[in-house]
Every structure is written in C-alpha cells, then in structure tokens.
Amino acid sequence: MEDLTIEITKEMAGERVDKAVSSIDGDWSRSQISNWVKEGAVKVNGETVKPNYKVRLQDIIIVTPPELEELDVVPEDLNLEIVYEDEDVLVVNKPKGMVVHPAPGHAKGTLVNGLMHHCTDLSGINGVVRPGIVHRIDKDTSGLLMVAKNDAAHASLVDQLVKKTVTRKYVALVHGHIPHDKGTIQAPIARDPKERQNMAIVDKGKHAVTHFRVLERFGNFTLVECRLETGRTHQIRVHMKYIGFPLVGDPKYGPKKTMDIGGQALHAEVIGFNHPRTNEYMEFSAEPPAEFAELLESLRDKD
Template sequence: MNQEYLFEVSPKDEAKRLDLFIKEKFPELSRNRIQALIKENYVLVNFKPSKASYKIKRGEKIKILIPPDKEIDIQPREIPFEIIYEDEDIAVINKPSGIVVHPAPGHYEDTLVHGLILKLKNLSGIGGKIRPGIVHRLDKDTSGIMLVAKNDFAHKKLVEAFKERLIEKTYIALVYGRLIQKKGKIETFIGRHPVARKKMAVLKEGKLAITFYEVLEIFNKASLVLAKPVTGRTHQIRVHFSYIGHPILGDSIYGGLKHDLFKPPRLMLHAYEIFFKHPRTNEAMKFRAPIPEEFQKYIQILKS
C-alpha cells in the first residue's frame, strides 16, 4: 500500500525547488527516487502533477504518495567482464564501458552485479541485496579496473582503505584541446549541481576534490593524459577536466562532444591501474586493465 503525506508550504519553504523540499522532509529517499516519484505523478502540488524544478509557493498543498520499494530479485546473468585476479577474499575485474555497476532506479537489469553473481562463488553481503561485493564504483560509460570484496571481512577493510585514501587509482583519458602544462594538480570543491540534479559541479559549498594529471601525448585538438584522483567524488575526473576547459571526449554531460573532431565511440575515460594492500595479507598489489580496443583505435584516428 502507498504511504500518503500532505504538507502545506510554510513561508520559510517558499521558493524552494519541489524536489529539495521533499528531500528535506524525507532525507532517507535518494534524489533519483524523488525525481522518479515526481515524474510518475506520485507528487501533486494543489492536487496537480508538477516538475522537480518547480518553485513552491506559500500555502500550496503538496501531496506525496510513497509506494513500497520495488522488490528486486537479482538473478545471475551473463554480463561481459574480465576477471583479472581472484582469491578467497577479493576479485579484480575489468568492466567494459556501457555497463551499470549495480541496480538503481531506471536500470534494474543487466548490471555488473548480475554478472558477478554468476561468475564469483562468494560476494560480501554488507552492500545489501543490490550491491553485493561492491566497495567502489565506476560510471556506466567508464571502463576499467574495479575491486570486488568476496566476504564481509575484505569489504570492511577495503572500504576503510578507500576512506583513508590508501588505494591508488590511475585513469587514462582523452581530453579536448592541447594541454600545455605537462603536469598539474586540479583542486576544487565539488557538489551536486543546483539545477541539473544529475550533474556534479564545482561549488564553494561542495566537498574537497583533488586530481593530479600528467600529459602522455598531444594531438592536433586533443591530449592523452594520466589522471590520479586523490579523493573519490562522483564524476570527479570528468568535472575537473571540464572545469579547466579540457572536457573528456565523448562526455555528453560535461561538454565533451566536439563538432571539430571525429566522434568518439564512447566516453574516453578508462580506469587503467589500481594499487592497494591485500585486506588479509597486507601484501602490496598492483593490477592494470588493458586499454580497450575501441579506445586505442580512436587514438590512432587522432594521430592520423
């Protein structure tokens, strides 16, 4: 059964966005869930459907119906990814571009998790039913290396190591334009975009984000770079290179679709290398995910 709530907009809430008003009332709901409720007309303003960006007015009645969570039954499924390394505690895998890591609103099927359940015998349970084994994520269109926890002991240790910034990740990216400075550090504050809620942005009130980079090769209108994020903010590398005027090629969200270059086959960002200490043995480990074929072919196009 749906849970039903009715609010009247007070003077202090006037002119707030509808989605932000709901988030304040229901902090446990994700932004994606709130957007979906509004889109599917579970939220009514003066008993009429509205938009997430609508600025609410004093005295308006806001009715919110919250349906029960969709029961997700994740069945093992053949999903294309490579297992680079595996032992009793962890797996290191290579995720292709175009695959969502775990089920989420709008994408419940054919995720990496469906494939992990099929190929790996054990996965940690701390992430819950929809995120078994997942200790960090890659964006859907980013390819490359990921760490997976096969039990709760490894999960806790790896999450702690990420939190303490003890796990080093290196990405390879193709960015627009000629990056003249061969090495650099991008340091900003990143937060949720105030209007386009699916985007991140450089904001004063955001969280500290640091990315080091090194230019590997410069082409006519693009540069091949190594990027090392110190922090792990959502979309961090994509936001940072866009911020300095060199968006990642193929990035439709942060300005990486350029008409003066041959269209890239995908987002040109690849998680290339990971360095960490094994959660049980403390052994230093380093793994690389080869640069995908379509990525290499596009580099050859830029060279020619």
C-alpha cells in the same frame, strides 16, 4: 519511506514543482520527481499538478514516495574479464556500457549480475543488490574495479579508500591543448544546485583532489593520466571540465560539439591496494578497450 511536506518560501516561488522538490532532497533526481508528479505521488495543496506547475509562495507540497521495487538479482553469464582472484578479493575489468549494480531500469546485465554467476562468495555489507561492491565507476567508463569476497576483505578495502592508500589511475582524452605537463586540481564537488542530476564545483561541496599528467598531445586534444586522491561522483569529468579541458564524448560535462563515441573517453587503467589478508601491496593494470585505442590512432594519423 515517510511523506515529505514542503512549504514554498519566497526564494523557491516561481520554480517548477519538480525542480523545487529535487532541490530540497538531493537523493531524488529531478527526472524521478517529475515521474512521481505524473503518477500523482506529489500533490500541491492537496491537488495533483503537472511537472511544469510553477510553485507559489506558501504552497504546501506533499511528496509520497512510491514503495521501492524489490530487485531480484539474477546471476547471468556475462563473460566477465577477471584480472585477479583469490579467496578474499577479485579484480575485474568492467567493459564500457555496463552498469555496476542493479537499479530501477537496470535490473539485468550489470556487473553484479555477472559476478553472482562467476562466484557465490561475495561480501554482504552492501546488501543483496550490491554484493562485493567496494567502489564504482560510471556506466560508460571502462576499467578496473576491486571486489570483496567476504566482509573482512570489504571492511579492509573500504578503510584503504578512506585513508587514500588505494592507487587509482585513469587515462582520459580531453578537449584542448594542455600546455603544462602535470598539475593538481583541488576543488570541492557536490550536486549541481541548478541541475540535480549533475555534479559541480560547489564551495561547500566535498573535498576532492585529482592529480594529472600529460601523456600525449594531438593538436586540439590531450591524453592525460589522472590519479584520484579522493573518489567523488564524476570527479575526473567534473574536474577536467572545471579547468577548461572537458572529456571527449562526455554527454553530461563535455561541449555540445564533441565526438559521438557512446560516452566519455575514460578508462580506469590501474588499481593498487594492500591485500586484506596478507597486507602485501598488489597492483593491476588493463589496457584501454580497442575502440579507445583506435580513437587515439586516428588522432595520431591526423597529426
């Protein structure tokens, strides 16, 4: 990866160096840049600085990204719940707390590690770290994912995602009493310019549409079904916060006073697609995990 040279402009002057660099390149998070500053991979006017260094007009910053660590993806028996499988595709019910594919800091225990133990025939389009992975859900979101077992199936499923013909329905518990029974949120999503590790509603962001309907109300909480028309990063979490009903337990987008349930109350309940070989429409569903169901029961008891 080539070095990046940045000259500080009037608009950037006064910002912390880690924030200034991460705002220039959206592929690098602020925490990642901060670590690089500490390691001496980011220099200002040829000198090493601390992450809280405030950049000045005409400072020259040179970023030398460290060589990416080669990840050795090891098959692991993770007792995955396979909902459906044939020679082309499989549908897996990912548990809450499991990362989808290996990355620095998450080399083991990911869905990909488990898939590689379960079967050896996975598509290679996304390389050795993400074999078979067509789409993702967040670590602390549970639920259904479709996985491609060969490149032809992978191409077909991606094409269906692009054409918005894949059915993806989630159930989410949100803060607040939603008065209307259904609605559509259409608001563009991009990296939050103020906090690069978060997503936000940004005027020039990517087109994003979420349809929702109320399933049940519990006083100051509402259970909703969200159907994705597009699939942006953190889309449901960002959209529900945007209309004033953030997800319960969400550490990024939820209110400061939320339930401590180990992450957002969000479950990918339904996935539907046309089979890559037969073109037959197939749809699968999985009930929310036990802790999600228990949370709902506790709210019902309080009503």
